[in-house]
Amino acid sequence: MWFVARRLLHAVPLLFCVVVLNFVLIAATPGDPVTILVGDFPAPPGYVEQVKREFGLDQPIYVQLMRYLGHVLTGDLGYSFANRQPVSTLILGRLAATLELTLTALLLASLLGIALGMLAARWRGSWLDSGVQGIASTGYSIPDFWLGQLLILVFSIWLGWLPSQGNMSVRGAPEGFAGFLDHLRYLLLPALALSFRYLALIARITRAAMLEVLSADFILAARSRGASETSVMITHALRNAAAPVITVIGYNLGFILAGSALIETVFGWPGIGRLLFDSISRRDYPVMMAILLMVSVTVVLANLATDILHRAIDPRVGDR
């Protein structure tokens, strides 16, 4: 318990720094958000002032920061100029799409990665092992957005099997099971593209962890007791190899979220990453800050959760 509390306490200043950094960074940039707001033509001066007042942009910068901090603490992430909506509403509206994509990718990466890693470890040195290692090396060298382009090229343009853009039919998803299937067609390619890198990583870690465990005494003992190979692999080896694998998955949760920005852009997936890209071009400060904050918070929380989980699984892990 003490450990959990300390880790939590530790996370607070970290998050505070993230908020301040976001704000300072964006406040220090050239350009004026008002110019975007008022449109293409010379704006009448009265209007510019009105817009500035409306959004508190006429206040000194530290007042804006203080106000922003206060708002963040109360869960108010500000108001999006460009979208004329509260930022939290905007982000929540996009969150589902991003979570769907990232969690599918993570699930895909974990299942396939663990399976491949186990197979490679079981038949170490075989062609299978070499194949898995090849996938592992390629997986985290290939730019995921280019992989996305390739998938589009092959499966959408050449074969015409799957759609390349968006997350539902242009006229909206149909209801019921048909809608689910419709959705799945759109999800498959981006999830695959996003998962590949993590699949590679997980396969690699699983293989390494399994190899270490497989040479341990208790495995030899189990084998000598006549336990079946499947049982050895799953009940003994995998359970003991789980800790490092979970660590890798946990530590990557936040990064996969950030990485989806590129994939969402390639596939026109209407999630947070796409929102980030739009906000950057529209110079929508509060949205940019909120997304950066959200990703950072996810990273901190995921790391925290991973540490705790890691400890629970493997009590040998001491405090860092």
Next chain:
Amino acid sequence: MSAPLNPQAEAIATSRGPGFLRRLCRSRTAMLALGFIGLVILLAALAPFVAGHDPMVGGDDAMLPPLSPGHWLGTDDLGRDVWAQTVYGARVSLMVGLVTALFAVSIGVVVGGLAGYYGGWVDTVLMRVSEFFQTLPRFVLALIVIALFGSGLWKVIFVIAILSWPQTARLVRASVSSLRQQPFVDAARVGGMGDRALLLREILPNVAAPIIVTGSLDVAAAILLEAGLGFFGLGDPNHISWGSMLNEAQQYLRIAWWMSLFPGLAIALTVLSFNVLGDALNDALNPRSRVRS
């Protein structure tokens, strides 16, 4: 995108046993990777002689498919030669990769060395700072910074470097703090050696090997990150880079696939080579933990 990507980096020990080079040379993949990196460096250096075209000069022959006369990898939407662009693009990618890694490693060594050697509050503060940097989502932050402050080769290098050092710092810190207690360091200290000399002459040389390993992985990560920025349209427009080529290819995927295929392949193979090399170096340095080869 940072530490978790290369989990083995944390596990690198400081031993640098004999036969290191021999083990390295024995790995066929490592030699292949090294060869490819050499080839890319050579092409980048000799770009004006091997490109055959000015990569920035196009013409009316737009979107010619590969194997067209005079353009064996085809041309892009403005009639520029894809091979020439790919060759010149290598310059930017390598430069970003190598310079960034150098920056990142330098900062990392200084921070990690200080934290590991002095320990105490110095260690606490520096490690908190590095932890803070590790918490930041690198790609998202780089994206925002470049988008807001405008693009440029050096800005890109600077931003990536600033976001890349913590990993090296943690690694160096771990090695230094364990070395600090070694008998030979104690001996030197007793012999009257100052802190600075001790760090520079006794400790750092012993950390050099793992630094080279992370450096090599840093190069790969930086090339990927730069490609990502370029793909978002945030590359330096005055240099040809693979990422920017992919950005332009995006809207022509249906019409001119070759605009995407070749620069993407170049990134993938170069990054792969640096990663493989990093792994091979690591294996060669730590024969006991050779679980991967």
Next chain:
Amino acid sequence: MTRIDKLAFGRRQALGALAFAGLALRPGLGHATGGSGTVVAAIDNDPPTLNPGISTDYATGEIAAKIYESLVWLDVESTPQPSLATSWEAASDGRTYSFKLRQGVTWHDGKPFTAADVKFTFDEVLGKLHPRMAAVLKSLGAVIETPDDHTAVFRLQRGYAPFLVQMTVFDAPILPKHLFEGTNIPAAPASQAPVGTGPFKFQEWNRGANIRLTRNENYWDKPKPYLAEVVFQIVPQAANRSAGLQTGELDVVSDFYMPKPDLPRLMRDASLQNRQGINIPAIWFAMFNTKSPVFAQKEARQAVAMAVDRPRLVQQVMRGIARPGVGAFGDGFKWLVNADVSYDKKYPLDATKAKALLEKAGYDGSPIRMVFDAARPQLRSEAQIIRENLRAIGMDVQLEPLERSVMLDRVFAKREFDITLQSFFSAGDPAIGYTRLYATTTSGTNNNASGYSNPKVDELLAEAATAPDRDRRAALYKELQVILNEDLPSLVLFDEETVNVATKRVSGLWSSVDARDRWAGVRIQGN
């Protein structure tokens, strides 16, 4: 085209087929009576507001043009036609316009439309908040009188030739006084859920998905509107918009939302129709900073004109859908083009001559900063070609794509650039959009940042903007081209041509110069 029964039958059939194909729209569709069919048009994102009185956002205009109306609309020749005004009279000095307003028009909430709405809209919304009109109305010193409920009289301090063509729904939509009076207009509920007099009523806004409009049963121009529903589907991916047209999931896509590389393919598709080249004139140009050391010399600017391959820009940047620039105002307004001093005559492609001119200008090889909006991929291609052309004559061009607001600041406020790539459009009349390109200005965005200031030009532009007679105006603009094509504060690269695309099932589209306007007469078959 009044086969209502047949259309209704066709629609039921088609609905069944759609449901079978798993493509049926959500329930609630088509319960409106009188009209039939749903047209689905694409937009790229949620619009910032649905109040066209305070924004010139393209999507805002696209949607609002179906909900709101204005005093006049412009036909394809940009001639004003009656809308909320049934007739009008202009005094011979061009300083008084008297509009007779249509009677029996009601707002979608049932309240009657009167002259008070017109006065309120101009005084409180357009005159204060409209990005384009506020400045125009202020400089004209417009005063609006309403002698009775169905008359609005505009008294201007000076004549302004394009006054009538600017009374469109995009520049001068008439808003309901009873809903906006006393509110903070940008935040008023009616800015999100608009209430107009137009053919379609606002139904719902599903953020990130679509905006639905239904037929206005009480529309004044019976039996219009013919459609039961108009849906604006948000399709963020450009490639999906063109693909959607080909699969029939989308019915209409405005040029603004069309990915240029796909256009040649769509224009060949037999199931699609398109309208090319009828649009609000728009020119893409390179503006020189005449205060910069290099481009202070006219010869340096002329050298650029001789080096830049305008036909190649058209071919590769616009995929052939544009017209190479001919002079200071392009050729979007045919009546003002001065062929005697056209670029083709004055500046044929000639690298040798260009180099000589550059030498004469004393260019020392210093870097040229070319600034443009990074968010527009076409400008990126344009910049790359121009860089290539200018390198060929020995200029060292550095591209500086900047985030939009930074670009506006750098170019129009600080004027820190050598060349900037921009595009301006001019709705209905050159005085609206092109005067700002050459008139002496010291501040404000999207105008003459070149630093070029010529009293003679200012004088001619002012007269061309106020003279009521078209022939006189044409003569003035031709005289302007003689000066401007020689001085070249900006080099017009090409005239934009838009291509609006729709499936062939839709008819009655595009009766106005702005493809977004006039949807009361639109029909769809088999839906």
